[in-house]
Amino acid sequence: xxxxxKKNLTTKLLVITFTxxxxxxxxxxxxxxxxxxxSLQNWLLPDLPSMxxxxxxxxxxxxxxxMLFFDPRLSGNGTISCATCHNPLLGWSDGLPKxxxxxxxxxxxxxxxIINAGFNxxxxxxxxxxxLEDQATGPMDTPTEMHTDFKSTLSFLxxxxxxxxxxxxxxxxxGINRKxxxxxxxxxxxxIVSNNSPFDKWIRGxxxxxxxxxxxxxxxxxxxNKGNCEVCHSAxxxxxxxxxNIGLKGQDLGRYPHKKISVLxxxxxxxxxxxxxxxxxxxxxxxxxxxxxxxxHYVKGGVGVQDLDxxxxxxxxTKDEKQAVVAFMYSLTTKPVPFQxxxxxxx
Numbered sequence: 001x002x003x004x005x006k007k008n009l010t011t012k013l014l015v016i017t018f019t020x021x022x023x024x025x026x027x028x029x030x031x032x033x034x035x036x037x038x039s040l041q042n043w044l045l046p047d048l049p050s051m052x053x054x055x056x057x058x059x060x061x062x063x064x065x066x067m068l069f070f071d072p073r074l075s076g077n078g079t080i081s082c083a084t085c086h087n088p089l090l091g092w093s094d095g096l097p098k099x100x101x102x103x104x105x106x107x108x109x110x111x112x113x114i115i116n117a118g119f120n121x122x123x124x125x126x127x128x129x130x131x132l133e134d135q136a137t138g139p140m141d142t143p144t145e146m147h148t149d150f151k152s153t154l155s156f157l158x159x160x161x162x163x164x165x166x167x168x169x170x171x172x173x174x175g176i177n178r179k180x181x182x183x184x185x186x187x188x189x190x191x192i193v194s195n196n197s198p199f200d201k202w203i204r205g206x207x208x209x210x211x212x213x214x215x216x217x218x219x220x221x222x223x224x225n226k227g228n229c230e231v232c233h234s235a236x237x238x239x240x241x242x243x244x245n246i247g248l249k250g251q252d253l254g255r256y257p258h259k260k261i262s263v264l265x266x267x268x269x270x271x272x273x274x275x276x277x278x279x280x281x282x283x284x285x286x287x288x289x290x291x292x293x294x295x296x297h298y299v300k301g302g303v304g305v306q307d308l309d310x311x312x313x314x315x316x317x318t319k320d321e322k323q324a325v326v327a328f329m330y331s332l333t334t335k336p337v338p339f340q341x342x343x344x345x346x347x
Contacts, residue, residue: 031222033215036205042235043203045195045274049118055133055183057190060170065188067166067342068181073156074140075102076147082139082185085111088339091278092192097286105144108252110286113279116272118190121241125268125284128258132186137178150178157181162345194274194334202331210331217328220321227325229298231311238273238332244309247302248285265307277333291326 032039051057068074072081080102086092092113094100099107109125117123118132129135140148157163157176164176171180199218201209210218220227234240243255245266255264268284282288288297299322301314317325 033219035202035207035209040203044200045116045119045193045236047195048193049116049190051118051187051190052131052133055187057187058170060166061184061187062191063188063342064163064166064170065184065186067163067344068185069188070342071344073344074146074148074153076149077102079103080146082146085139085145086114091115091275093279095280097281099145101139101142101145102147107144109284110281112271113275114189114192115194115275115279116237117192118186119237119272120239120269122269126255126258127243127269132189133179133182136182136185136189154178160345161347166345194332197274197334198331199328200334211327213324213327214331215328216321217324217326217331220317220325221328226315226317226321227298228311228313228315229325232270233273239270241270243267243269244311245305245307246283247297247300247305247308247312248283248287249303249305250285252284254284263307263309266305267307267309273329273332275333277330278336291329292322295322295325 030039031037048057055061069082069086072079072084074081085094085099085101087094092115094111097110099109099111101107112125117135123129123132123135124138129138137148139145140150140153154176157167167174167176167180167184170184174180198209198214202215221229221233224231232240232242232244243264245254245263246268248266250266253265255267255269256262276282277291280288280290282291282294283297288294295317298312299315299317302308302312
């Protein structure tokens with residue numbers, strides 16, 4: 001065999017090897033829409049998110065964080081708490097198109113639900129907070145939100161027997177300060193997890209957990225030529241930890257002021273779809289009143305704004321297909337369990 005034929009054969013073998021390898025990759029990624037199928041297991045979430053080494057979750061820390069989360073005495077005028085906006089009765093949001101802060105102050109954006117926030121890479125609609133510890137005291141520092149006077153708050157907490165004991169048990173030798181307050185609240189927020197929805201049960205093998213319509217909606221959700229939803233709402237938490245301009249009109253620059261890249265103008269963090277049926281209205285501006293309006297927005301491909309994300313384009317979905325996608329999103333809601341409010345220490 002001459003040198004040319006050897007080279008030609010080698011090239012053919014490389015092409016064949018690469019083709020086989022590529023087919024194997026495609027096969028590995030093929031989704032089989034059967035309850036419990038191995039190709040679906042990447043959608044399952046763990047029971048708890050990861051946490052920093054200096055704030056490992058335990059019962060004492062989460063209970064302390066719960067008290068702080070629900071205590072209006074941490075606000076500037078003693079009338080508003082974290083739970084005022086992140087209400088467990090309203091899907092850990094507030095049910096309003098735009099948030100309302102201290103003394104009725106109107107906020108610029110909708111209140112994001114904190115469900116599964118511990119799994120996020122960055123926090124807030126614009127990603128300006130790097131983790132839950134960083135985010136926890138953000139609303140306290142904001143004049144239009146909680147407007148906390150930390151000097152007075154720290155004095156109150158240090159002189160309150162119940163809180164002093166709780167901090168001592170939760171963070172021995174660390175004291176009561178901004179850092180331990182943020183660590184405690186973050187610990188509580190990491191316990192707000194949704195991972196046992198009908199969808200999760202179906203993924204684990206329960207054939208009766210999802211209806212035929214919901215399974216059809218899941219197929220459309222994954223199909224890049226139909227719903228194209230997975231490109232942003234990806235496994236397992238239905239987020240990609242990215243920021244996208246989805247074509248909503250308005251002057252809010254979103255992520256851009258914090259990371260000045262043109263594609264991030266008007267771009268906002270992808271929210272999880274888990275428990276999404278509990279936290280209407282939707283989008284950062286609260287402009288969609290229900291999930292069907294959300295789907296209709298994407299079917300239109302946005303509203304022709306500048307810097308539109310390349311993954312946003314008009315979709316070809318029939319009325320029945322739209323309803324199927326909505327039905328699928330309802331399957332992502334974990335059945336609520338009774339939530340026990342904390343007893344706040346009086347003195």
